[in-house]
Amino acid sequence: MTSQTDLAALLCSRLCHDMLSPVGALSNGLELLADEQDPEMRKRCVELLEQSAKISTDKLKFFRLAFGAAGGFGDNVPVEEAQEVIAALAAGNKRVELNWAVSESSLPKPAVKVLLNLSQIALEALVRGGTLDIGAEKRDGNVEIVARATGKKIAFDEVIGHALQGEISAVEVTSRTAAAHMIATLAEEMGGGLQYALSDDALVLGGVIPQPEGMIG
Template sequence: MTNSDAIDLATMLCSRLCHDMLSPVGALSNGLELLAEEKDPEMRQRCFELLEQSARISADKLKFFRLAYGAAGGFGDEVDVAEARSVVDALVGDAKRIQVNWALSETRLPKPVVKVLLNFAHMGIDALVRGGTLDIGAEIRDGASEIVVRSAGTKVAFDESIGAALEGNLPREELSSRTAAAHMLYLLADHARGGLQYKLTGEALVLGAVLPNG
């Protein structure tokens, strides 16, 4: 990757982060404006509840992005899976109508693996526009980390350009803030000499990864 490509990717990831944060932060701003004008005690209490909800969602998203995109998780090469699980559980709780099932055989996973797992989970949550089930599994076998995330529901929505970016098949000129995270995962997998894949049907989205360790 050239310096220009790296800058473009960083710019698109920042755009994606700002897009996802705009709604809860905007709700905070609107709630404060309403609170300043509202005199009725019951309505003021309602404003406080909305502010609390928006603040929690904002904090949950920031914790997720810090671990999924940034250098969070300490200075070591591995991350405690409990940390990854907590940020995904928070996003699922904020999304509502989604049941998450975990199958993690390890207590710690390499940082690149955690980034893939978190981003897969985020894609899986986004795919369940009407709710459903999110199954997340990861294990280390034969010197490689294997990850599977499955979203199943009455309606599963997934932009296949994201899938193309995951597999390294999306032309560079078509990359955008929407596909930047998937492209980042492709680069992580390619650097590790691993691979990513996806399968989409009318009722389920399956995301898979195999990343050699070391």
């Protein structure tokens, strides 16, 4: 199995990769702003800086909830907080319509981590736009989660799907599959599981996560 140290390193690599573009844009924008004298161009540089700063902030908020351990793994997380970070990620692709179907006011942190990661995987599959449907509900002591991407073209590496279902070996875990491996391990440790289904125009990702003791109700 991949050690916790290796998994942490792979997740860090993924986070650094995702942050490189917006942070690099900030650096380039500051350089342009320092040299630019034209008022209109300076205004445009500031707009680009504000956009890059927002993207960076949104990604960091996502990473904090999706991968962070602040507060421990037994806490509840307001669903509104998870919805906000998913909406912010989806807003980066104007061709994606986001539908949210979660009536619960809060969910256990492990379930939120699964929800966020499945949402990101589904969103990344919509390379030509489409619809992203996110749902979750508490039922019979479990949290049932689904993320469904539908569109004209679904770009999904089934190695990620195999990682979600715990079907890849340690040597196959890379920075690309580390997040899927992490939530698959989390689900397994809690007595739950993840699965996926892929067709030409749809990707469905699902998970069943048992609620921690003391949080069922």
